[in-house]
Amino acid sequence: MSQAWQRFGWGRFTEVDLFTDRYETNIVSLSQAIRAAASEEPDADGSVLFGHIKGNVVGLRYYKGVVNPGEMVGLVREPQNPYDRNAVMVTNINGNRVGHIKRELAAPMAHIMDNNLAKVEGVVYLGTTNQFNMPVTLSFWGREENKDAVTKSLARHGFKLNMGLVLAKGTGKYNQPGAFATASKKGVTIPLTAEELKNAFDNLFEGLMESKDGEREAAESVGTPLLLHQKQALSWMCARENKSALPPFWEKRGDLYYNTVTCFSAKEVPERVRGGILADDMGLGKTLTTIALILTNFHNGKPLPVEKCEKGYSPMKAATKPLTDSKLEGSSSALDEGARVSDATAASLCSDLPQAEVICVDKPDIVDLTDSSKGKAKATKRKATKVAPKLLDDLDFAAALSGSAAPDTASKKKKTAKKATPASTTAVEVPPIPESAEDLSARATLIICPLSVLSNWLEQFEQHVRANVKLNVYLYYGAERNRSQKFLSSQDVVITTYNVLSTDFGNKSPLHGIRWLRVVLDEGHVVRNPNAQMSKAVLDLKSSRRWILSGTPIQNHVKDLWMLLAFLRVKPFDVKEWWNRVIQRPVTQGDKTGLQNLQTLVKCITLRRTKSTEVNGRLLVSLPDKSIFVEQVELSQQEREEYELARSEGRNTISRYVAEGTMLGNYADVLVILMRLRQHCCHPGLLSKTSPESGAAATPTELRERLIEKLRLVLASGSDEECAVCLESVRLPVITHCAHVYCQPCIAQVICVEKETARCPLCRSEIKTSELVEFPQEEMEEDNGTNSERWRTSSKVQALLGNLLRLRCEDSSIKCLVVSQFTRFLTILETPLREHGFTFVRLDGTMSQKKRTQVIREFQSSAAESPTIMLLSLKAGGVGLNLTAASRVFLMDPAWNPATEEQCIDRCHRLGQTKKVVVTKFIVKDSVEENMVKIQRQKQDLVEKAFGSTSANRKTSRIDDIKALMEL
DNA sequence: ACCGCCGGGTGCC
DNA sequence: ACCGCCGGGTGCC
Structure with a gap:
């Protein structure tokens, strides 16, 4: 059992439902498959090595692209080549043309590449200084089912795939550890143990403060004094913008710059990454530090020239x-x-x-x-007005423009800055990045x-x-x-x-x-899906310096890092193929060198401190204590009877599915059963009025009705449903006959691509466009009709009220967050709160941004008449929400993902909190809630990062989970 | 390319 | 000589 839990990734911070989360990792590979089918770039994951062959690169003398021994080369199809439509061009990592694959070999390669049967990768070990041609080792990677076709295609042209270890001669360097290690094991890698992977990944963002340079005072235009760790961050950020060291894996060797991973070398200094990832925990002041950076580090390390008003x-x-x-x-x-x-x-x-x-x-x-x-x-x-008074009057700016020493005012400022900057750089001195005229013209x-x-x-x-x-x-x-x-x-x-x-x-x-001086992606991890329009828009921005701010840079998967590196333009990893080859595939296959490279890469460009990071034995920020209590709630006799009735019904249904082996196909039903039980634990009013049907639907209309009801339940379950195809929140939700929910356009595309063979990405049932059921628009609005029924209390409501009333007696100034996943529960709670004269506000996902801002401002206010309670929907707001006015948190119902609860608690237990924070979790005794908590605990110890687990494992585990929840 | 291949010149030694 | 041999031109796809 415990092994099964390891298969799940629980690192995500979005609110997820028990099953959605598990599907998540599974979904990724499925949607990959879908994308691959749509002939987009197939992913590195799941590729196996078919074998190697020796090939020849010819025509070297016609091109100026050079390569080093051991260097990886790119293979690019040139279907438009006038001499041979099978042409395969060979490039170095810079993309410079080196030569071509010899025609005889190009013929089968073209076929393989054009039909996406395999990815072909090349490494050049010898003959790199040859005048006319040189040997190249080609390896073929792809999905198992294509192996035969690839082998045959090559054989037809007289080439035989070699599975043996191909040793690198010459440099003795071993450049494709993942590839060759795999080769020796016939496609089966021995991955790192789960424990090793977990440690490695946890440490990926740890210990990154080690050799960062000093601290730096902000420019005087920053009014707030920076904390020590913020000064350190500022210093680091300035250094990365001004005299950033060579990018990861680059070394200077003689007159050349050499990349130790790809073996590429160049005369010119590789384009340096001006910027990086500031991945401090939330609450450490990333925003302030970034504001300080903007004001402190304009061109040539001078502060941003700003106009000042002398008077008030x-x-x-x-x-x-x-x-x-x-x-x-x-x-x-x-x-x-x-x-x-x-x-x-x-x-x-x-x-x-x-x-x-x-x-x-x-x-x-x-x-x-x-x-x-x-x-x-x-x-x-x-x-006219802009240029005259604002810019040219400013001496600093004039100086910055001319690049000459600044006149008095500027040098004074410089001194202040210098004074606080202790002889900073310990790292090898790299000349400051020369700013081109184009760079210097950027301001914003x-x-x-x-x-x-x-x-x-x-x-x-x-x-x-x-x-x-x-x-x-x-x-x-x-x-x-x-x-x-x-x-x-x-x-x-x-x-x-x-x-x-x-x-x-x-x-x-x-x-x-516009060419920007700097582009900052806040909460940069939201840009995750490289195929999304948003990602393309972000990557297309022109800027001299680039920053990503993120409290959670890796959410689940190495894949998520690519977007970040691509944005930062960390060469050559901004090109997906190189990223896959050098980092992603080795890491996903558990290769140690790959992991080390990834670590090096991340370390070079990331600064991350957590609330528990210590500097000189002191915590970065000292937050008041936080204590978490679980309050057991006993159901009343009537509630218990109702609960047990629902439970035994549910158990019967689920054990039938288990016996039939159809649990996955009936996913939505199971979800609904579990949710009903959870709702019973909170309040009977949460239960949908329509009684649960059973048996097969008699008519299509009936089936349709039932599906709509399921869709409604899934959407209302408080889980932020993610579309398994686009991985974003579901837009225009539709439900399939197998009861899985997708964005309408996404699933329509899947069906369009796969035609008659289309299957549900989640359960592989057959799906048809005609069978997709849309959610009727008018029902999208929350039905407010429930209020008319006479109000009834519940044990959990009473438990909360008891706490709130007691608290009001003890200290009426204390503010509380009352959190539930069910927005309808929040609505139900409004009645007794009003009755008892509490002033409260409410924040949930349906509110407009303006309303949210207003509500938060009201709640955060210290005015005497300001609200003391916020009814908060767990999924509302997301990271970054500042609710420090509250120091008590009541979690009305357990979340499937403990991280979600943590995040919610952190909305008040963060920088700016002055009181001790007390959290109360209400858990109904002897119920599905207790089981959820048990599962949560197991998960917390075994965070798995989506490596190496097979979907078969996940499916079994999912079934195990449900069985555990239902005590079957 | 210190190769291979092509095609023209040539033709006992 | 419908050959062999020589030596110049030539050379990625």
């Missing part, structure tokens, strides 16, 4: 200053100068709201904007974040930038956003969301036309 600052007054014009342009949705967050900003957060809401503040500006933004005269004028930093943290950024800019400093922060959001490239690139900071970015992308996006 007022956003409204500033409108009379010379810069008004450019400011006016954006101010309807821009932050007003100085990053003051005005109500206008808050309003602009919700451009999708009725216009009246947006216009409520700053009416004149909006009017101004709408009829001026297209005026030519206006644009010219804007340019683009910050992309999820909508949920947008307001946080605005608040933090307001909070941390000195009041007399005029920082141009523009919020690029809302229908009225200013799309002028001139305007945007003249800002200091432009903030936008991933959604806006990808909406703009491909639609003459101004954001993509």
Whole structure:
């Protein structure tokens, strides 16, 4: 049993349902299969080595691409080659053409490559200095079922795949450890043990502080004093932007730069990665550090030149200053100068709201904007005003532009900065990155974040930038956003969301036309699926420096890292093929060298500290204590009877499935049974009014009704259903006859590609377009009709009330989070809270961003009449939510994923919390909830990272889980 | 390419 | 000589 648990990945932070989570890893490979079928790049996972052959690269003398002994080479089909449509070009890692594969071999290779029968990889060991041709070792990788076709195809042309170990001569270097280790075992690798993998992965982001350089004081325009670890982070970030060392795996050898993993060498310094991943735990101040970076490290290491207002600052007054014009342009949705967050900003957060809401503040500006933004005269004028007073008057900036020593003011600032920077670099000195004219012309930093943290950024800019400093922060959001490239690139900071970015992308996006000084991806791990439009939009941004902020950089899988490295342009791993070859496949196959390389890679570009990281024996941040109590709840006699009735019904159904071996096919039914039990534990009002049917559906209409009901239940279960195809939250949900939920477009595509053979990616049942059932739109809205029924209490409600009332007597100032996965439970709780005179607010996933911001502000307020309770839906908000006003948390029902609960608790147990945090989990005695908690505990000890487990294992485990839950 | 291959020149030694 | 041999031209796909 315990072995089975190891197969599951529980590292994800999105709220997941018991079964969805398990499916997740499975889903990934299935959706890969789907994508591969759609002839997109197949993934490295699951490939086996078919064998090697020796080939020849010819035509060397015609091309200037050079290779080193042991170097990996790329093989690129050239179907358009006028001399041979089978042509296969050979390139080095830089993509420079080296030569071609000899025609006879190119013929079968072309066939194999064009039909995606195998991935062919080449390494050159000898003859790299030959004038005309050189040998190359080719290895063929692919899915087992294609092995035969590949072997035959080669044999037809007289080539025989060799399974033996191909030793590297010459350098003695062993460059494809994964490949050759596999070869020697006939395609079966001995992976690292689960324990080794777990340790390796856990350590991937640990101990990254070791040799980071010193600390650095922020520029004086940063009003908030930085904590020690934030100064260290700032120093590290500045260093990475200014004099970043060679990228991972590069060494200087004589006059050349040499990559130790790929064996590629080049005369020129490899393009350095200006930026990296700041992966500090949440609450350590990534936002503040980033703001400090923006203000502290402009060109040539000088602070960002900013205009200062000598007198007390007022956003409204500033409108009379010379810069008004450019400011006016954006101010309807821009932050007003100085990053003051005005109500206008808050309003602009919700451009999708009725216009009246947006216009409520700053009416004149909006009017101004709408009829001026297209005026030519206006644009010219804007340019003039911008350049004159704002930029050229600034001596720092002038100095930065000319590259000469700054006049007085600047050097003074420099001194302050220097003073606090102890002789910093211990690492080998690498010359500062010379900034090209193009680089120097970049001014603005683009910050992309999820909508949920947008307001946080605005608040933090307001909070941390000195009041007399005029920082141009523009919020690029809302229908009225200013799309002028001139305007945007003249800002200091432009903030936008991933959604806006990808909406703009491909639609003459101004954001993509600008060369940014810096692009910052906040919560960078949200960009995960490389096929998504969002990823493409992000990768296409032009910038000198790139940063990823993330509290959880690896969520489940090595795969997730590719996107990050590609964004940072860590060569050559930004090219998927090299990433797969050098890192992903070796790691997924449990190869130690691969893992080491991955570790090195991550270490080089990442700074990560956790709340428990110590510096000089001190914790980075000392948070107040947190204690977690479990409060057992006894059901009343009536509740117990109802529960037992449902349980025995459910057990009967499930044991029938177990006996028939059809549990997986009846996944949704099982889910529904378990959810009913969970609902019984909370409150009878959660149970759906329609009685559970049994037996086969008599009519198609009946079946349809039943499926819709299932879909409704799945969606309402509080689990954030992820579409198994696109891996995003389900949009336009449809349910299959086998009762699995997908995005309509996603599953439609699957069916379209696979035609008659289409099968459900989750359970492999046959599926047809005609059988997909959509969720009727009108029902998407939460039915509020339940309130009319007379209200009834439940044991759990009573338990909560007891706590709340006691607490109010003891200390009425204490604020509480009341958390449930069932939003309907939150609704039910409203009645008794109101009855007992509690003031409360509610935050759930259905609320608009504006409403959320307002609710959080209300709750965080320390005013006497401010609410003391927040009813919080577990899935609402996500990371980054700051609810430090609360110091008590009541978890009304256990989550399947313990990490979700942790994350929720961390919303108040984070930086800024001054009180001890007390968490109470309500668990109904002798119920499915208790079993869930047991399972949670086992999971926590055995976090598995989606390596090496087979879907067969997972399926068995899933069945075991359900059996355990039902005590079968 | 210090090869192989092609095709023209040549033809006992 | 419908050959052999020589030596120049040539050379990725």
